Amino acid sequence: MGKIVFSILLKVIFRMTSGNPRQFNCRDESARFQLLIFTFSCEDFLWKYYKKSPNIRNFRHIRYINSKGGDSMPKARKRKDTQFDNKIVKSVFLYGNPTKDKTDKIRAMQIAFTKLINQYIQKLIGSNEFTMQLVKADKKDSKIRAFEKVIRPKGVNAAYGQNAFDIALTQLSNRFDNIRIDMCKECESVFTKSKVLFAMSIDGKSRMDMIDSIKKISAAIKSKKDSSFYDDCAKQLAEMKDSEFNFAQHEFRVIYDMVSCEYKIPYVKRSQIPLDSRIMEIKPSEDIKAPYVISISNMLDVGGPKIVVPLNTSKHSLHKIQTRKMAGMVSISMDIQRCLKVDWSYQNCVSQPKTSKMIGVDTGISDAFHTSDNKAIGSMSPVIDFYKNVVETSFASLSDMRNKKRSIRHYLRRHKNLPEDVRRSLIQKMDKLEQMIQKAKVPYRKNRHYYEMLDHEIKSSIDEYIASIDHETLTVLEKLDIKEFNCSRKSNGKRSMFARGQLQKKLMETLNWKGYDFKEIEPAYTSQACPVCSYTDKTNRDNKRFKCQCCGYEADADYVGALNIRARADDKEILDVCEKYKYKHDEMQKHIKMVYHARNEKYKAEATEAM
Numbered sequence: 001m002g003k004i005v006f007s008i009l010l011k012v013i014f015r016m017t018s019g020n021p022r023q024f025n026c027r028d029e030s031a032r033f034q035l036l037i038f039t040f041s042c043e044d045f046l047w048k049y050y051k052k053s054p055n056i057r058n059f060r061h062i063r064y065i066n067s068k069g070g071d072s073m074p075k076a077r078k079r080k081d082t083q084f085d086n087k088i089v090k091s092v093f094l095y096g097n098p099t100k101d102k103t104d105k106i107r108a109m110q111i112a113f114t115k116l117i118n119q120y121i122q123k124l125i126g127s128n129e130f131t132m133q134l135v136k137a138d139k140k141d142s143k144i145r146a147f148e149k150v151i152r153p154k155g156v157n158a159a160y161g162q163n164a165f166d167i168a169l170t171q172l173s174n175r176f177d178n179i180r181i182d183m184c185k186e187c188e189s190v191f192t193k194s195k196v197l198f199a200m201s202i203d204g205k206s207r208m209d210m211i212d213s214i215k216k217i218s219a220a221i222k223s224k225k226d227s228s229f230y231d232d233c234a235k236q237l238a239e240m241k242d243s244e245f246n247f248a249q250h251e252f253r254v255i256y257d258m259v260s261c262e263y264k265i266p267y268v269k270r271s272q273i274p275l276d277s278r279i280m281e282i283k284p285s286e287d288i289k290a291p292y293v294i295s296i297s298n299m300l301d302v303g304g305p306k307i308v309v310p311l312n313t314s315k316h317s318l319h320k321i322q323t324r325k326m327a328g329m330v331s332i333s334m335d336i337q338r339c340l341k342v343d344w345s346y347q348n349c350v351s352q353p354k355t356s357k358m359i360g361v362d363t364g365i366s367d368a369f370h371t372s373d374n375k376a377i378g379s380m381s382p383v384i385d386f387y388k389n390v391v392e393t394s395f396a397s398l399s400d401m402r403n404k405k406r407s408i409r410h411y412l413r414r415h416k417n418l419p420e421d422v423r424r425s426l427i428q429k430m431d432k433l434e435q436m437i438q439k440a441k442v443p444y445r446k447n448r449h450y451y452e453m454l455d456h457e458i459k460s461s462i463d464e465y466i467a468s469i470d471h472e473t474l475t476v477l478e479k480l481d482i483k484e485f486n487c488s489r490k491s492n493g494k495r496s497m498f499a500r501g502q503l504q505k506k507l508m509e510t511l512n513w514k515g516y517d518f519k520e521i522e523p524a525y526t527s528q529a530c531p532v533c534s535y536t537d538k539t540n541r542d543n544k545r546f547k548c549q550c551c552g553y554e555a556d557a558d559y560v561g562a563l564n565i566r567a568r569a570d571d572k573e574i575l576d577v578c579e580k581y582k583y584k585h586d587e588m589q590k591h592i593k594m595v596y597h598a599r600n601e602k603y604k605a606e607a608t609e610a611m
C-alpha cells in the first residue's frame with residue numbers, strides 16, 4: 001500500500017515540477033518551488049526509483065500523445081450490432097450585418113448566455129448528485145432536467161436555459177470521459193472500464209449496489225452479445241473478497257483524486273448561442289435583397305420586440321438550403337467585426353448499407369490506394385518529389401541568403417577597425433540581402449502550390465476509389481498510428497506521413513458523408529505478415545517487393561498489406577487480442593505477433609505432413 005501512495009506522490013511531483021501551469025492547477029510559484037526543493041533534496045533516491053519505474057518515465061510521453069491525437073480523425077462507425085449512424089450533420093453559414101443597436105443587443109446576449117453556462121457548470125459540480133448522469137452524458141434524464149428547472153435564474157427563457165444547461169452538461173461529461181480514459185492507462189480495472197461502475201466508485205457506493213445496477217443493465221439488454229461485458233463485470237465484482245474490493249476502491253479514490261485535479265473544471269470563455277424553433281425563426285425575405293431573415297427573441301428582454309436581421313449567404317449554400325431538409329436548430333455568434341454568423345445545420349440521411357463485400361485498402365505514397373483486389377489507384381510520389389526537388393531547394397536558397405547576411409554581421413562585429421569604405425560596402429551588401437529576403441515570395445508560392453497539388457491528388461484518388469465500389473462494399477482501413485507522425489525526423493519522411501494522414505482522413509470523411517460503411521483495424525504487422533503461411537518478419541518486405549522468407553510467396557508489398565488489412569477485419573482471434581489489450585499497446589503487438597507465430601508453426605507442421 002505504502003508503495004502505491006509513494007508512486008502516486010512521485011507522479012504528482014513530477015508533473016508539478018514539470019512546470020506546466022495549464023495542465024496543473026498549481027499556479028502558485030512558491031508552492032511549486034518548494035516542491036522542486038523537496039525533489040532535489042531526495043534526488044538520489046528519486047532517481048533510483050525513477051529509473052526503475054518505466055511507468056513514470058513514460059508518463060509525460062503518454063500524455064503528449066493523448067493530448068495531440070485522437071479527435072482530429074473522423075471516428076469510424078461502430079459496426080458490430082449497434083445501429084448504423086445514418087444521420088450526418090453538416091451546416092451552411094449565413095451572415096448578417098446588423099445595426100449597431102442590434103449588435104449590442106446580440107453581444108449582450110452572448111455574454112449573458114456564456115455566463116449562464118458557467119453558472120450551470122458550477123451548480124452541477126456543487127451538487128454531487130448527478131455523477132452518473134454526467135458520466136453517461138444522459139441529457140434526457142428526468143431528474144437532471146428537473147434540477148435545471150430549479151436552478152434556472154429568474155427571467156431566463158426556458159429554451160435558453162435548457163440549451164445552456166445542455167452545453168454545461170456536455171462540458172462536464174467530456175471532462176469525466178477524459179479522466180476515465182487517463183485512469184484506464186494508469187490502473188485498468190472494472191471500475192475504470194465500465195462507465196456505470198466508474199460513476200458509482202466516485203460516489204462511493206457499496207459492492208452490493210454496484211452488482212445490482214450492473215445486473216439490471218444486463219437484464220435490460222436483449223442481445224446476449226452486448227450484455228456479455230456487464231455479465232463479466234458482475235462476475236468479477238461477485239468474486240472479489242471484501243478486502244480486495246476495499247483496496248481497489250481505495251486505490252481508485254487516490255488515483256482519481258490525482259488525475260482529476262489535472263483536468264480543470266471547464267470554464268467557457270465564449271460560446272455560440274444555439275437557438276431552436278421556440279426562440280428563433282428563419283424565413284425567406286420578402287422585399288429586401290438579402291434572401292433570408294432571422295428573427296430572434298431577446299434573451300434579456302423576454303416578451304419584448306424580436307431582433308430581426310437580414311441574412312446573406314453564398315450561392316452554393318443557398319442551393320443547399322433549397323434542396324436539403326434544414327434542421328430547426330441554428331447557432332449564432334457575433335464576431336469582432338460586427339458580423340453576425342449563423343450556423344444552420346442540416347442532416348444527410350443515408351440508409352444502412354448491406355455490406356456484403358469487403359475491400360482492404362492500404363494507403364501509401366507510391367500508390368495512394370492499393371486495394372485487396374489488386375487495384376492501384378493514384379500516386380502521391382510526384383507530389384512528394386515536387387516538394388523535395390522544387391519547394392525544398394527554393395527554401396534552401398532563401399536560408400542561404402540568411403546565412404550570408406549573418407556571416408557578414410558576425411564579420412563586422414569581430415573586425416571593429418576595418419577601413420571605412422570596406423565597412424560601408426559590406427553594410428550595403430547586407431541591406432541588399434535583407435531586401436531580397438523580404439521580397440522572396442517564390443518559396444512560399446511554391447509551397448502553396450505543393451498543398452494545392454496534394455489536395456488535388458487526394459481528391460482525385462478518392463473519387464476514383466469511390467467510383468470503383470458500390471454501396472454494399474465495406475472498406476477496411478488501418479487505424480493510423482499517432483506516434484508515427486512524431487517519430488520521423490527527416491523532413492521528407494514527415495512530408496510522406498502528413499500526406500498519408502491527410503489522404504486517409506479525407507477518405508474516411510468522404511466515405512462517411514456519402515453513406516459508405518468503413519471499419520478501422522489495428523495496423524500492427526499488416527505489412528510484414530505473409531498472407532499464405534503467416535510468417536512474420538521485417539525481412540519479408542523489401543521496399544516495394546514482398547517475398548516470404550518461409551514459403552517463398554512473392555507479391556507487391558502494398559497488395560500484401562491490403563490483403564492483410566482485409567483479412568484482419570473478420571479475424572476473430574486477432575480482434576479479441578486487440579480488444580483485450582486496448583490500452584496496452586506494446587502487449588497488443590506482442591500478442592498479435594504470437595498469434596501469427598502459432599499459425600506459422602501450424603502451417604509448417606501441415607506442410608511437412610503433406611510431404
Ligand SMILES: [Zn+2]
Nearest residue numbers: 530533548551
Ligand atoms: Zn509465407
